[in-house]
Amino acid sequence: MAIQFDCPYCTSTLKVPDASAGKQGDCPRCGTKLVIPNPFAMSEQAAPAAQETQAASQTQAPAMDAPAGASQEAAPPAGESVAVQQRPLSTATAQYLRKRRRSNVGPILLIILCFGLMLGAAGYFYYTYGPRLEGNLVGARLSPEDASLEQLQKTSDLGLSEDVIQAVNNSFKETPRRVQSDLMEMTFFGPEQGGLKVRLKPGAKTEIVRVDLTGDPALLEYIKQHGTQLDQPRYTELQSQLEAFYTDWNRFLQEGGPMPDLINYRNTIGLNSLIGGLGYHMEARVNNRVFPCVHDDYDGGLYFLVPKGTLQFEILGSQMENGWTKFPGKYTVQVTQEYQGQ
Structure with missing residues (x-):
């Protein structure tokens, strides 16, 4: 089965093979490097606690085996594509993008204003110091x-x-x-x-x-x-x-x-x-x-x-x-x- 998780930066839902658990990869949407979660390691950490609980109530309890071969899996080849399941942008992300687009208007208006001021100054100096007819x-x-x-x-x-x-x-x-x-x-x-x-x-x-x-x-x-x-x-x-x-x-x-x-x-x-x-x-x-x-x-x-x-x-x-x-x-x-x- 595949491992499914959300990119913590762009919130895209990602799916990767089990063999990629615990490895580092790139988000195909935003390009951010991230570590792929390992659900098997979390199961191993939870196993001792479960055994202690069962030992208190039972005299014999079978120990939970770690998934075979979990630590022997090879890292995914370099450049391996990761499947992405697109989902609508969150409200926070949409607001951020709109704010970024609005922020681009300011420099453009500033350039236009500076250009107008330069033309006005040139006209003023020509009228003031240029030839008077x-x-x-x-x-x-x-x-x-x-x-x-x-x-x-x-x-x-x-x-x-x-x-x-x-x-x-x-x-x-x-x-x-x-x-x-x-x-x-x-x-x-x-x-x-x-x-x-x-x-x-x-x-x-x-x-x-x-x-x-x-x-x-x-x-x-x-x-x-x-x-x-x-x-x-x-x-x-x-x-x-x-x-x-x-x-x-x-x-x-x-x-x-x-x-x-x-x-x-x-x-x-x-x-x-x-x-x-x-x-x-x-x-x-x-x-x-x-x-x-x-x-x-x-x-x-x-x-x-x-x-x-x-x-x-x-x-x-x-x-x-x-x-x-x-x-x-x-x-x-x-x-x-x-x-x-x-």
């Missing part, structure tokens, strides 16, 4: 004779047929289209050399001021590092709107009907083709009124429309449709002179 800049107003900005549209990457592009360009060469307001005047026209151009002039109540960015090295460094990233949304919008413009206008030429909305294309094509990445993300504010950036000469100058006679205004990041303000700076511009174009 603020201060004063100098502006120069353009004379009425020079206050005209033009840009030829690039159509090579639109993916439209040459016939469509040529038909639209010829239409604007024959009949230029103008969008006029108190803020600005935008004209779409076809030049003699071909293509499509836009021309911007200030409105009846505004003027153009060129802001010199070269007076702030931190701002120039910011443009150097982030210029490509700033320009990506402007370029993407310009290309998609330019394709839509040619498609809509060609349909208008072929089918008639309402004229495409030139006010929308004034902003998404006209202005976007005149400015760069930084200008796309900036605006001027005069007495809490917002005015657009209308040109970037890529020579350290940004051009803004402002009310006539403005002597001081602010330039700062404009809020995008998603609510984000990409440019983090804010400058005060002093208009002190008239710009002498090169």
Whole structure:
């Protein structure tokens, strides 16, 4: 018959052959080394006490024989497997395992907390000791004779047929289209050399001021590092709107009907083709009124429309449709002179 007992560590019920009694083995469940109980040795220890009791009441009593061969059994071979009868974990064991799993959550939360603190500290030091995009800049107003900005549209990457592009360009060469307001005047026209151009002039109540960015090295460094990233949304919008413009206008030429909305294309094509990445993300504010950036000469100058006679205004990041303000700076511009174009 087999010897059955419980592991004192994991409480699993184990069964081993009689020959393993009194030997040392490993629990197959938890791997703990343990001594296999010897029920025969316990019987031998109990035998003398039983004999003394029987001798007091009887004159002759047969002595109990120890199990034959109990001390001659060989130890089980190394690596001998021990049969295990699984049983549900006790309540204490289950509680211990649950507590151990819960204890693993603490270090993970601690690591996340430390990482967050490191990011916060890095942001704080960058904000406190990093380059500050603020201060004063100098502006120069353009004379009425020079206050005209033009840009030829690039159509090579639109993916439209040459016939469509040529038909639209010829239409604007024959009949230029103008969008006029108190803020600005935008004209779409076809030049003699071909293509499509836009021309911007200030409105009846505004003027153009060129802001010199070269007076702030931190701002120039910011443009150097982030210029490509700033320009990506402007370029993407310009290309998609330019394709839509040619498609809509060609349909208008072929089918008639309402004229495409030139006010929308004034902003998404006209202005976007005149400015760069930084200008796309900036605006001027005069007495809490917002005015657009209308040109970037890529020579350290940004051009803004402002009310006539403005002597001081602010330039700062404009809020995008998603609510984000990409440019983090804010400058005060002093208009002190008239710009002498090169």
